[in-house]
Amino acid sequence: MVNMKPNDSVEDIARELRAQAVRLWGEQRASELETSLQQTALQLWELGQVTPHRDLEPGFYQ
């Protein structure tokens, strides 16, 4: 399971994602996914910069 903390940097998140990718699919596949892992880490970091209002529920279907 990917372990992320609120103050993690993009690099921290990418490291966590990569470690999980290695566990699931092995070192070679994780290396092939390097660019996607970096992009996903950045996306997760961007989301982590915003704290939703405590009463805000998910939308799912609009």
Next chain:
Amino acid sequence: MPQPYELTISQAAQQINDKKLSPVDLAQSLLDRIDATDKDLKAWVTIDREEVMTNAKEREEEARDGKPRGLLHGVPVGLKDIFYTAGMKTAAGSKVYADFVPDFDATSVTKIKEAGGIILGKAVTTEFATSDPSPTYNPWNFEHTPGGSSSGSSVAVATKTVGAALGSQTGGSTCRPAAYNGIVGLKATYGRISRCGVVPVSWSLDHVGILVRTVEDAALMLQVLSGEDPNDPGSANQPVPNFIKQMEVHDRPPRIGIVSQYYEEKSTQEVWAHTQDIVQKLAAAGAEIVELSLPESFKTAHSGQRIVMNVECASFHEQFHATQAEDYGPRVRSGMEMGMLIPATKYLQAQRLRRQFRHDMVGMVQQVDAVMTPATPAPAPKDRNTTGDASFQVPWTTSGLPTVALPSGLSQDGMPLAVQLGGLPFEEGKLLGVAKWCESVLGVQLSPPNYS
């Protein structure tokens, strides 16, 4: 006298209704056109000619007997190859679904048939409607991408092998290829058109898209396709108005919002200058132009969309991935694998922020009749290894608000340019009215020179 294949669907429907056009002649004209063009363009994947002609003959007899079924009586429509068609292969552009033959029609397919429409065939999609490029060629220039993921549907409409085709949009897959091929694209409000029987990318983001050559045709298709569907959990319990009538009511000088923030920086100089020119022309014709500011929540709209899409895509494909991972294209596979890595808390965070964003977008759009931006940051890239840039569609897709892509001119190297209009949820009639007014003021009808 135009050839039958040249008619818009509104013209064809009217002429069939007036008994001036035979559904058989129309269907044959389109099939001949496909035969003449598709060896090069690769827009179509499955066509059952015998079934098409059988249906055309039935519609002809019904028309002759004065018993039209509905708004599309005798008019052929194309389907992106992710729409379930009972008894006809729905391969979703993938080895994983290569032999999948559904045993029921998608709700939208049923609605087309009930309206008297004829399913002409299945158009090429990128694999599972994501971003691995399809084999389809852009008719404006074979070296440029046709866009995606509704590449076949867009090219088929642009080259007049069909007057209307269904696509889908999870990021930018309807309005972007519409823009790249010089046609009109409509993504209605999330929930307006049923997704039942459409191979999903991401349940909470997927929209059925409409690809046509005029705004009037977009309204006609929307009228046929709209409505609540108990088989789609995202379907909206909203009344279906008369969109064509509403469009006509709103076909007048509108109040248009423009957004420089983000869009100017992201666009090429040529695209931004072109859009400014379009805005000036509309203002000169009577539109009121208002500069708007993006909401604060815009800054996570793109990241959030990607997180939601990848996680939901991973959930749908998990069982296939376990045994057939090697059968997927590289981009769809890596996308779902990213989704498998994302913690549930982050997915839910993205959905919470998305709800806020939708609320904020409604607040922004409420100030005007429609918001206008460039449809894409640049014309179709000269690169067949990409489907292009969906970043101008994503905010509208993730917020579920309706948009229209409208052809607006040509770039210096002869590729189509387009603007995108966005409106309020479930106010497509008004949005189409604004689009129709813009269409008539601009007077731009694009047709690829080698396929006119």
